[in-house]
Structure formats: structure tokens, C-alpha cells
Amino acid sequence: MAQAPLLQLTSISLTFGGDPVFDDLSLSVQPGDRVALVGRNGSGKSTLMKVMAGLVEADKGEVVLSPGTTVGYMEQEPDMSGFATLGEFAMSRLDVSEQYKVEIASEGLKFDPDRPVETASGGERRRAALAKLMAEAPELMLLDEPTNHLDIEAIAWLENELKQTRAAFVLISHDRAFLRALTRATLWIDRGAVRRQEKGFEDFEAWRDKVWEEEDIARHKLDRKIKAEARWAVEGISARRKRNQGRVRNLQALREERGNQIRRKGTAAMELEAGPASGKKVIEAKGLAKGFGDKRIVTKFDLLVNRGDRVAFVGPNGVGKTTLIKMLMGEVAPDEGEVKLGTNLVPAIFDQSRAALDPEMTLWESLTGDKEMRVSGAADQVMVRGTPKHVVGYLKEFLFDEAQARAKVKSLSGGEKARLLLAKLMAKESNILVLDEPTNDLDVETLDLLQELLDDYDGTVLLVSHDRDFLDRVASTTIAMEGNGRATVYAGGWTDYRAQREERLAELGEGSPKASAKSEAPKAEAAKPAPKAQKAGLSFTEKHRLEELPSVIERIEAEIAKLEAFLAQPDMYQKEPVKFQKGTEALAERQKMLAAAEEEWMELEEKAAG
Numbered sequence: 001m002a003q004a005p006l007l008q009l010t011s012i013s014l015t016f017g018g019d020p021v022f023d024d025l026s027l028s029v030q031p032g033d034r035v036a037l038v039g040r041n042g043s044g045k046s047t048l049m050k051v052m053a054g055l056v057e058a059d060k061g062e063v064v065l066s067p068g069t070t071v072g073y074m075e076q077e078p079d080m081s082g083f084a085t086l087g088e089f090a091m092s093r094l095d096v097s098e099q100y101k102v103e104i105a106s107e108g109l110k111f112d113p114d115r116p117v118e119t120a121s122g123g124e125r126r127r128a129a130l131a132k133l134m135a136e137a138p139e140l141m142l143l144d145e146p147t148n149h150l151d152i153e154a155i156a157w158l159e160n161e162l163k164q165t166r167a168a169f170v171l172i173s174h175d176r177a178f179l180r181a182l183t184r185a186t187l188w189i190d191r192g193a194v195r196r197q198e199k200g201f202e203d204f205e206a207w208r209d210k211v212w213e214e215e216d217i218a219r220h221k222l223d224r225k226i227k228a229e230a231r232w233a234v235e236g237i238s239a240r241r242k243r244n245q246g247r248v249r250n251l252q253a254l255r256e257e258r259g260n261q262i263r264r265k266g267t268a269a270m271e272l273e274a275g276p277a278s279g280k281k282v283i284e285a286k287g288l289a290k291g292f293g294d295k296r297i298v299t300k301f302d303l304l305v306n307r308g309d310r311v312a313f314v315g316p317n318g319v320g321k322t323t324l325i326k327m328l329m330g331e332v333a334p335d336e337g338e339v340k341l342g343t344n345l346v347p348a349i350f351d352q353s354r355a356a357l358d359p360e361m362t363l364w365e366s367l368t369g370d371k372e373m374r375v376s377g378a379a380d381q382v383m384v385r386g387t388p389k390h391v392v393g394y395l396k397e398f399l400f401d402e403a404q405a406r407a408k409v410k411s412l413s414g415g416e417k418a419r420l421l422l423a424k425l426m427a428k429e430s431n432i433l434v435l436d437e438p439t440n441d442l443d444v445e446t447l448d449l450l451q452e453l454l455d456d457y458d459g460t461v462l463l464v465s466h467d468r469d470f471l472d473r474v475a476s477t478t479i480a481m482e483g484n485g486r487a488t489v490y491a492g493g494w495t496d497y498r499a500q501r502e503e504r505l506a507e508l509g510e511g512s513p514k515a516s517a518k519s520e521a522p523k524a525e526a527a528k529p530a531p532k533a534q535k536a537g538l539s540f541t542e543k544h545r546l547e548e549l550p551s552v553i554e555r556i557e558a559e560i561a562k563l564e565a566f567l568a569q570p571d572m573y574q575k576e577p578v579k580f581q582k583g584t585e586a587l588a589e590r591q592k593m594l595a596a597a598e599e600e601w602m603e604l605e606e607k608a609a610g
Contacts, residue, residue, distance in 0.1 A: 005030050006069050006140050012061035033168040036179045036201040039189035041415035041443045045172050049142050072138035078129040080117045086128035087113025097579035100562035105131035108157035123149030141169040151317040152466050176469035273385045274458035275429030279342035280307050282460045283328050287337035296485030297323050310461045312471050315481030321464050348430035352437035359410035373427050384427045398423045414441030431459035439467040468494045546604040556594045563587040
């Protein structure tokens with residue numbers, strides 16, 4: 001017998017003062033669904049998710065939640081008023097016996113629960129909101145760009161948690177690797193309509209291209225039919241006017257059908273133009289060392305960057321990636337060592353903090369007020385790679401409409417701010433690009449275009465990103481910053497770096513970053529699993545699972561330790577019998593999970609050895 005859906009939307013229509021966002025939209029979310037919600041920036045993904053969460057009321061239609069179903073929605077800008085700390089906010093709907101869940105999530109997502117709300121950054125607030133959702137474990141999770149403001153380690157933690165959850169979830173993300181790893185169905189919003197395919201994001205782009213190809217064929221046939229009917233109307237209607245009025249009406253209907261078709265949103269007309277060629281040697285760093293108090297950024301770091309190189313910097317948030325780039329660009333002085341910059345460098349910088357955008361300016365002012373884009377004597381023109389263009393025309397190339405030209409920057413979405421910053425950057429010639437988190441908030445199609453532009457760019461690129469797929473597509477060199485001054489240069493992108501790192505650790509007899517610590521531990525601890533270098537008998541999925549199991553086992557052991565400490569409190573059973581019971585059940589569940597994970601690890605190790 002089929003299960004009732006957790007959530008059912010029927011004939012939903014919604015308009016915000018203009019064209020409808022949705023019209024007669026219906027969809028359902030089933031128990032256990034793992035759904036990618038995709039679409040262009042501005043297509044209404046976040047709005048639809050808010051309708052699903054009950055935060056936006058539709059003009060028409062019905063939203064039905066299955067009785068007893070709990071829904072959790074991760075807000076882009078969580079309201080934390082009334083809470084002193086991030087941890088207090090994350091714990092607000094949990095029992096004190098479940099505090100360990102927030103502690104575990106805070107470790108995985110890397111935020112301090114004791115941080116006062118008033119001093120927390122936007123990224124820290126979002127991570128606390130995500131921790132709150134993961135700790136509450138609702139039956140349906142609605143996740144809107146959960147990987148924004150997460151580094152690659154935190155993304156991997158979240159990915160692993162979502163792989164193991166029994167809850168259904170709907171996920172909006174620009175991170176292809178994240179979507180591919182987690183989703184089994186796809187909801188695609190396109191021009192106010194929602195299509196569903198029972199396949200994950202891995203198959204989305206082929207599906208989208210097929211749908212668009214079929215649309216183009218149908219539109220071409222319709223155009224040909226209209227042309228033929230129009231010719232008949234001009235050449236033969238006068239002789240057969242009375243008995244052919246039906247055909248005339250059919251022609252009018254065809255024209256109306258063609259007029260009602262909504263054109264697909266195009267890609268931004270972005271262009272990158274390299275300025276005069278730089279010298280062959282762009283950056284040469286020798287013996288760099290830098291620190292702030294006890295924190296080491298780099299120690300004895302050497303790097304040679306030649307013209308045309310694409311150098312990616314990866315590592316945890318706060319490890320010093322931006323500081324290292326600023327040292328390499330001569331903006332920050334090292335404590336030791338030297339940096340030699342090549343000749344004729346013309347840099348262009350994309351700043352992750354969006355410092356080049358004044359939130360109180362309009363889009364028009366943001367472009368015309370840029371001294372490098374200003375056209376003397378023409379208030380409505382901007383200089384684009386040496387050629388004057390009307391400011392509205394240039395904004396349209398980046399998918400902004402005329403009405404937005406006079407809107408303030410602070411009214412823009414994250415993706416729109418990224419496109420505006422790219423518009424400013426791409427108006428200028430350059431031969432070295434510094435891109436600090438350029439992929440945040442950009443949709444899949446814009447990411448594809450940006451990657452193609454970087455492929456064709458004649459200059460040099462320094463890139464910081466947590467998007468593993470984008471790194472694989474763009475980077476020719478990856479610098480891994482692992483903390484305590486360690487920065488290692490690897491050839492290739494993210495996947496190449498991970499493979500080389502495993503080989504290097506295996507040669508050193510370490511097997512994994514945790515292995516060296518384990519080798520110094522007592523023998524009782526040495527039995528904990530560590531991935532082996534040779535896994536020839538395993539499939540790709542099994543290899544990946546074998547590599548991640550040690551961290552899974554370590555996490556479960558940490559949860560068990562916290563629960564045991566909680567249950568060991570004096571008089572807990574007598575004073576708080578309900579909490580004691582919940583803790584006991586949670587402990588038993590995790591002990592089963594640990595046994596299953598250890599058994600899975602042993603089976604995979606045996607298969608690999610065979």
C-alpha cells in the first residue's frame with residue numbers, strides 16, 4: 001500500500017505584484033525523499049521552499065502536511081532576537097538531554113555555541129541555524145543553500161549526516177558534488193512550472209537539455225505553421241472569405257499560443273578580456289612565513305606561478321587562504337621570506353566579502369560611480385573594456401532588468417550581488433584574476449559560463465573556493481592549507497589533490513591524518529580502523545565509503561561518550577526519569593550504529609585485501 005505524502009501542494013498560484021511566480025503548481029514530497037530543487041537564480045526556488053514551510057501563503061491552492069509530520073526549514077537569515085548565544089538559539093526547541101546533539105553539530109559545522117549572537121557573523125548565524133535543524137531532526141528538512149559559508153570539511157560532515165538520515169529532505173544548492181552525492185529525485189522550476197524526475201541531480205543536465213531541445217523543435221514547427229497559415233491568409237482569403245473564417249480564427253489562435261510562450265532565461269553575456277600579456281613568471285615566493293600571535297598561516301612556503309596557471313587555495317575557514325593570496329599579491333608583508341611579482345601585472349579582484357559593493361547605492365550608481373568605469377561627460381554610460389556602453393544595457397548583459405537599475409544593492413539576492421560584482425570585474429582588462437569565493441550563490445548555468453570564460457582567459461587565476469566540482473573543472477594547481485603553517489602544493493584540482501594526498505600519506509605509513517596520532521596511542525587504541533592505500537578489489541563507491549568510515553566511527557564514539565557522561569550524572573534516574581530514558585534509548589541506538597559501522601569497515605577491509 002502506497003504511503004501518504006509528507007507534504008502535498010495542489011494548484012498553487014502566487015504573484016508578487018507582477019507576473020505570476022507560480023501558476024497552478026502541484027507537487028508532493030514522500031517519506032524518505034531526497035530531492036534536489038533546481039532552477040535559475042530568480043526562478044522562485046526559495047519562495048517555493050517558504051511556501052512548503054508555511055512561511056509564505058499562496059494566493060490560491062492548498063498546502064497539506066501529513067498529520068504529525070514535523071518540518072524544519074533552514075532560514076537564510078535566521079531571527080535570533082531574544083537569544084544570548086548561538087548555542088541557546090540552537091537549543092531553543094530541544095530538551096536539555098539533547099544538548100549533545102548541538103555540541104556534535106557545532107563541532108562538525110565549526111561554530112562556537114558560546115558565541116554571543118550580537119557579535120556573530122552572518123556565516124556563524126547560518127551555521128547555528130543549520131545545527132539547530134540537524135539536532136532537531138524533523139521528518140522533513142527544507143535546506144536552502146546549506147553549504148554557503150561552510151568550508152570543505154564542514155560540507156563533508158553535513159554530506160555524511162544527510163546520507164545517514166532517515167528523514168526526507170528538499171535541497172537547494174549550487175554545489176554540484178553535494179547534490180550528486182545526496183539526491184535521488186529532482187524538482188526543476190522553469191518559468192513558473194515545476195517538473196519532477198525520479199533521478200538525482202547527476203541526470204539533471206541531460207534531462208534539462210532534452211526538454212529544451214524538444215521545446216525548440218516544437219517552437220520551430222509552430223513558427224513554420226504560423227508562417228504557412230499567414231501566407232495563405234494574405235494570398236487566398238479574399239476568394240474564400242466566408243467558408244474559411246475557421247482557418248482565420250485558427251491562425252489567430254496559433255499566434256496567441258506563440259505569444260504566450262515564455263522565453264527561457266538566457267545566460268549572462270559575460271566576457272573576460274585579458275589585458276597586455278604579463279611576464280612569463282607572474283609570482284615567485286621563497287621561504288614565506290606569516291603568523292598572528294600563536295596562529296601560523298605559512299612556514300617556509302615556496303611557490304612559482306607562471307603566466308596562464310590556475311592556482312586554487314583550499315582549506316578550512318580561517319586557516320589563512322585570503323591572507324596567503326594577499327601576501328602573494330604584495331598587499332600583506334610576510335614575517336619572513338620574499339615575494340617577487342612579475343612585470344606588467346594588471347590585477348582584477350573578486351572579494352568574497354563583497355566590499356566593492358555599497359549596499360546603499362543603486363546598481364546604476366555602483367557602476368557609474370566606479371572611477372575605472374566612469375565615462376567623462378556621460379552620466380548614463382560606463383566604460384566596458386575600452387568601449388562606452390549604456391549602463392542599463394550593460395546590466396541587462398548580466399540578467400538585470402531595467403527596473404532593477406535604480407534598486408539598491410542591499411535589495412539584491414546573493415546570486416545577484418555576485419553577478420553585479422562580476423559585471424564590475426569584467427568591465428576591466430586584466431591579466432591576473434583573484435577570485436575569492438566567486439561560486440557562492442551562482443546558479444548552475446552561470447557557473448558553467450564562468451568556468452568556460454576562465455578556460456579561455458589568457459591571464460593567470462588565483463582562486464579560493466569550497467566548490468569541489470568547480471575546483472576540478474578550473475584548477476591546474478591546488479595549494480592545500482591544513483593549519484599550523486602547513487601549506488602543500490599539488491598538481492591538478494580537488495580530486496587530484498585528494499588522490500595525491502592519500503598516496504603521500506600511505507608512503508609515509510600514515511594512511512590518514514588521524515593515523516599518525518593513533519600510532520602514538522596505546523595498543524588498545526591502535527585497533528581503530530584507518531583506510532589502506534591499496535583497495536584494488538573495491539568499486540569506486542566502496543573505496544569512498546572505506547575512506548570515510550574511520551571518521552564516521554570516531555563521530556559515533558564521541559556521541560556515545562557524551563551520552564555516557566550525561567547518564568552518569570548522580571541521581572539522574574531518580575530526578576529526571578524521562579530524560580534518563582531518552583538518553584538510554586539514544587545510547588542504545590548509537591551502540592548499534594557503531595557495531596554496524598565497524599562490521600561494515602571489516603567487510604570492506606577484507607574485500608580490499610582479497
